[in-house]
Amino acid sequence: MENIALKTTNITKYFHDPVTIPVLKNINLEVKKGEFVSIVGKSGCGKSTLLYVLSTMDRDYEGVLEINGVQATGQSLNSLAAIRNESIGFVFQFHYLLPDFSCLKNVMIPALKLGKFSPKEVEARAYEKLKMFGVEELALKKANKLSGGQQQRVAIARALINDPAIIMGDEPTGNLDSKNTGIVFDLFQKLSHEYGQTLITVTHDEDFAKRSDRIVEMADGEITNHGHR
C-alpha cells in the first residue's frame, strides 16, 4: 500500500447552482507513486472539478481522499495549505501568475513560503527550473508582460519548485506549441521515471495522453476506463 500516492474512495460532488446536479459520481481512483497519469474526457465531464478535489483546495465533496497514505478529507484549512505547499504542485488551466512580481519571484514564492532552502538557494533553484523550460531570460520581467505560452511555462516551473511528490496539471500544455509541448512532456516523463514524482494531468492532447503511463477516461462525472494495462 505504501506505494500509493493518491487514492479516492467514493468521491461524489454536487453543484447546487442553478439546480443540484452531481458532477462527480463515486470516483474511485488510485495513482501509484511515480506514475504519469492522463485524465481525458469531453469538455464539461468534470475533469477540472475532480482535479480541484484531488488538490485539496475543494473540500466540498462526499467520500474520502488520501494523499501519500494520509487522509486529507476533514483536515483543517491550515494543514491542507501546508500539504499543498510541500507535496502538491499545481498548474492551473489559465496559468495564473502574480502580475506585480517578476517571473523569478513568482517561481520562488512557494519555496520561500516552505522555507526549506535559504533565499539564495531558492533563487538558484528557480533559475534552474526556468532554464528547463527555456524562459530563463524572462526571469526578471514582470509576469504580466509575458505571452500566454511563456506564462504557462513559468507556471509549470513554479509548480515544480518545491520538488512536490505529486504534480497536477489542468491542461498544462493548452497554450503551448508542439515543440514546447514536447519539452514539457519529456520533462514530466523524466520527473516520474527518474525522480519518482507522481503526475496527474488533464489533457485534450491525444498524443500527450497516449505517451503517458496510463489514460483515465471520464464521462459525465464518472470514470469509464481506469486504463490499467
Added chain:
Amino acid sequence: MKISVNTEIALTYLSSRKKQTVVAAMGVMFGISMFIFMQSLMKGTNDYFEKSSFSTTAHIRLYSENKVADAHMLNSYLKDNSTKILTNPKQLQQSLGLTNPYGIIQNIRKNPQVVAVTPQVTTNVIYASGSVNINGTVAGVNIDEEDKMFDVQGNMKEGDLHDLNRVNNGLLIGKGIADKLSLHVGDNITVRAGSGSPMIMRVIGIYATTIKQIDETKSYANIVQAQNLLGKDRSYVTDIKINLADYNNAPKVARDMETITGYKAEDWVQSNEQLKAAFKIRAIILNSVIGVILLVAGFGIYNILNMTIYEKIKEIAILKATGFPGNSVISIFLQQAVYIGLMGGVIGVIVGFLITFMVSKIYIGAGTLKYLPMSFYIPHYIEAVCFGILTTIAAGFFPARKASKVDPVTIIRG
C-alpha cells in the same frame, strides 16, 4: 537582513500602487500631526492658565471658616441625656485669626511636600485720597516670601517692592488703585480697616497683574503694618499660604491639613473650579476632533485595503492554492496597513512638531500673552504614534480577515 515572504509580498503590493499608498499614508500623517498640534496647544493653554492662576493663588490656603451653630454648647451645659432641638441654626462669627499660627506653620513645614509657607493678614479696607474713597483689601505679608511664591517682582510697574521692609507705613498698590486715586510712588494714602482708626500710608510701589479686578482692589503691606491697621498683636494671622512641590497633590495634602489643624484648607482646585471646568471642556472638544480625524484616517486605510483585496482576489486565491494559509494572508494585508501607518506616523510626528513650532511663533499680543502657548511634550508624540498604529491595525484587520477567507477554488474555477 532576512525578510519573510509575507513582508516581501506586502511591500510589493504597496509599491505597485504607490499613489493609493501615499494617499492613505497622508491621511494617517494628517491625523497624527493634528493630534500632536491640538494636544500641544491644549496643554500649552492649560499650563498657561494654571501658571497664571498660581500667580495669585497659593496651592493651599489655610484659614478660619465660620461654622454653623451646633448643639456643642447645649450639650456641655445641659449634661443630662435630654434631646436637644436646635431650630434654624445660623452661621457663627469665628475669630478671623488663627490660634497659634506660628506653631501651625512649623507643623506644616514638617511635611516634605511643602516648599513654601507664609503667614498673611488679610483685611477689607477703604482707601481714601482727596475726597475719593474706594473699597479694597490689604494683604499684610512677608514680601520676600510672597515674591518667592507669586513672583510679585514680575508684576512691578514702579518702585521697589523691598521698600515694604524698609519704609514705615509702606504700601504697594495695584495699578487700578493708583489710576483711580491718581497716586504715584511717594504719595500718601489714607487706609481705614473696618473698625480701626484711619492710617496714613506711603505708596512705595505700583504693580499690575493680568487680572483687572485685583489691580483695582488689592495692595500689599508689611504684615506688621496690617496688624497695626487692625489694632491686633503680632500673633494675629488670618491666612497661611502654602505651596507644594507638585500642585497636583494639593487636594490630598489640603485634606490632611484640615484634619491636623482643624481649620479650613482650601486647595487651588476648589478656588479655581471654573479653570478645571474649562480644562474639561477643552479636553472634550479636543478628543472629539482627534477622534474624527483618526476615524477619517482609519477609513482611508480600510478603503484602500478593501480595494486592493477586491482587485487582487485572484492572486490571493493563487497564494492560497500554492500553500499560503489564512494567517499568512492576514499577515500580508495587515502588514500593508502597518507600513502605511508607520510611514504616515513618522512623517506625521515631524509635521506635527513643525506645525506646533511654527504656531508657537505666531504673535498674538493679548495682554501678557504674547505668543500662543504651545507645549513641547514628548508623551504627546508617543501617544500620537500609538494611536496612529492602533487605528491602522484596527482599520486593516477587517479587510485582511476578509482576504484570508477567500476560497481559492471558487475564484480559480472562474
